[in-house]
Amino acid sequence: MKKEVVIVGGGPSGLATSACLNLLSIPNVILEKEDCYNSLWKKRSYDRLKLHLAKEFCNLPHFPHPKSSPTYIPKDAFIKYVDDYVSHFKLNPLCCKYVESASYDEKTKTWRVVSKDTNTGEVDEYIAKFLVVATGENAEGYIPDVPGLETFHGSVLHSSQYKSGSKYKGDAALVVGCGNSGMEIAFDLANFGAETSISVRSAFHVVPKEVIHMGMVLLKYLPLKLVDTVVNLFRGLLYGDLGKYGIYRPKDGPFFLKATTGRSPVIDVGTISKIKSGEIQVLPEIKEIRGSKVVFSDGKSQPFDAIIFSTGYKSTANYWLKDGEHLLNKEGFPKEKFPNQWKGKNGLYFAGLARRGLAGVSMDAQNIANDIKKIFQCCCN
Numbered sequence: 553m554k555k556e557v558v559i560v561g562g563g564p565s566g567l568a569t570s571a572c573l574n575l576l577s578i579p580n581v582i583l584e585k586e587d588c589y590n591s592l593w594k595k596r597s598y599d600r601l602k603l604h605l606a607k608e609f610c611n612l613p614h615f616p617h618p619k620s621s622p623t624y625i626p627k628d629a630f631i632k633y634v635d636d637y638v639s640h641f642k643l644n645p646l647c648c649k650y651v652e653s654a655s656y657d658e659k660t661k662t663w664r665v666v667s668k669d670t671n672t673g674e675v676d677e678y679i680a681k682f683l684v685v686a687t688g689e690n691a692e693g694y695i696p697d698v699p700g701l702e703t704f705h706g707s708v709l710h711s712s713q714y715k716s717g718s719k720y721k722g723d724a725a726l727v728v729g730c731g732n733s734g735m736e737i738a739f740d741l742a743n744f745g746a747e748t749s750i751s752v753r754s755a756f757h758v759v760p761k762e763v764i765h766m767g768m769v770l771l772k773y774l775p776l777k778l779v780d781t782v783v784n785l786f787r788g789l790l791y792g793d794l795g796k797y798g799i800y801r802p803k804d805g806p807f808f809l810k811a812t813t814g815r816s817p818v819i820d821v822g823t824i825s826k827i828k829s830g831e832i833q834v835l836p837e838i839k840e841i842r843g844s845k846v847v848f849s850d851g852k853s854q855p856f857d858a859i860i861f862s863t864g865y866k867s868t869a870n871y872w873l874k875d876g877e878h879l880l881n882k883e884g885f886p887k888e889k890f891p892n893q894w895k896g897k898n899g900l901y902f903a904g905l906a907r908r909g910l911a912g913v914s915m916d917a918q919n920i921a922n923d924i925k926k927i928f929q930c931c932c933n
């Protein structure tokens with residue numbers, strides 16, 4: 553099948569890019585491997601999830617969140633917002649289309665995209681001038697290779713499979729990893745009456761959402777380092793020194809780290825108060841597993857009924873994008889740094905790989921559509 557633009561991935565990035573292209577009357581198709589679009593939010597996130605950033609920082613292009621919605625939008629309302637986005641822009645993502653490969657043909661100067669229908673096994677081939685990689689930063693859950701994991705007697709899952717703590721009441725549950733997922737899942741488990749522990753490997757920032765909001769607003773007027781100083785001041789006043797609870801702060805500030813490494817500060821949903829009260833136990837790095845016991849880096853061990861690996865995600869763009877090594881690093885992210893990371897070569901684009909959340913998704917979609925429009929006009933005139 554010949555298409556002008558093939559977009560791989562029907563999450564917010566793919567949908568936003570398609571909407572921007574539709575507005576410029578550029579034909580495009582979205583291929584999504586799951587049986588629904590926006591699958592991360594619909595199928596791979598926990599029940600109590602809310603947007604961590606205020607809604608003004610989470611708009612998709614040309615479609616602000618309704619005035620009536622709360623500042624911090626719950627998961628179901630965000631799913632509805634994306635459903636409304638799809639209806640409003642008359643998007644038509646093709647679901648159950650798993651993209652197996654995409655390669656560039658120098659001779660014809662086109663992309664050849666091969667997809668397989670996950671229901672029928674039918675293979676389709678698309679030939680396109682432009683290819684948009686929109687498979688996301690969170691395409692696959694990552695679980696580290698912990699020695700002895702296969703011997704564990706209890707249940708093991710990744711944070712993307714966790715829904716709620718309701719079935720863990722009374723269980724000893726260990727959360728590994730203290731990013732936003734781990735810290736919120738630990739809070740949820742404790743709320744549902746699990747005996748909860750969290751394993752912490754390195755230093756991280758933890759900040760209340762109101763302080764992050766203040767920081768995001770200040771960033772419009774003040775230099776980043778100054779904003780970090782103000783944020784750290786508030787954080788210190790609100791939490792004090794968390795070192796005695798096993799939580800240490802990185803040397804660089806939260807917004808500096810976000811901008812330079814993409815690592816988000818942890819936005820506290822109440823976990824710190826449960827750590828301070830002893831309801832959640834902080835443990836060091838996990839070293840190995842022996843049956844029901846988990847051994848930590850300080851040599852101590854404890855039995856657990858369940859381990860929830862909240863150890864992050866992997867981009868999978870490298871798996872299916874052939875000869876992408878010169879543009880993608882081995883983690884599957886563009887080598888080019890923000891703000892130039894969205895544009896590849898030969899009509900290749902990356903949407904949603906800037907580590908800047910939904911605001912980054914929105915910028916990428918608009919940049920990509922406008923760039924394609926420019927090239928499209930040149931070719932057609």
Ligand SMILES: Cc1cc2nc3c(=O)[nH]c(=O)nc-3n(C[C@H](O)[C@H](O)[C@H](O)COP(=O)(O)OP(=O)(O)OC[C@H]3O[C@@H](n4cnc5c(N)ncnc54)[C@H](O)[C@@H]3O)c2cc1C
Pocket residue numbers: 560561562563564565566583584585586589590591592593597598601602603604605609610649650651652686687688689690691733868872903904905908909910911913
């Ligand atoms: C738990 C969680 C909470 C988050 N909360 C926020 C937040 O509050 N604010 C914020 O700004 N950001 C947040 N993020 C960041 C998140 O990355 C964005 O919200 C958003 O979902 C990114 O959209 P995306 O389309 O780039 O990626 P995704 O939503 O991951 O969509 C990618 C799509 O590509 C599909 N796909 C993958 N591989 C293939 C293939 N080979 N063939 C076909 N289809 C494929 C996937 O099935 C998926 O549907 C959160 C992330 C997580 C994990």
Ligand SMILES: NC(=O)C1=CN([C@@H]2O[C@H](COP(=O)(O)OP(=O)(O)OC[C@H]3O[C@@H](n4cnc5c(N)ncnc54)[C@H](OP(=O)(O)O)[C@@H]3O)[C@@H](O)[C@H]2O)C=CC1
Pocket residue numbers: 601602603604605696711728729730731732733734736753754755816837838862863864865
């Ligand atoms: N409501 C919201 O808005 C939410 C947003 N998110 C966002 O989704 C994205 C993914 O978040 P998340 O799922 O938390 O993943 P992250 O990548 O942010 O965090 C992963 C955590 O796992 C740790 N880790 C990784 N490998 C190991 C290992 N081998 N041993 C021990 N610890 C390890 C990391 O520690 P180390 O620093 O040492 O590598 C880190 O603490 C982020 O951008 C996050 O902000 C997530 C949840 C909710």
Ligand SMILES: O=C(O)C(=O)Cc1c[nH]c2ccccc12
Pocket residue numbers: 604605764810816817907908909910911
């Ligand atoms: O939820 C995330 O991880 C995001 O990437 C959203 C985001 C974009 N910029 C930020 C600055 C501080 C905290 C979160 C974000």
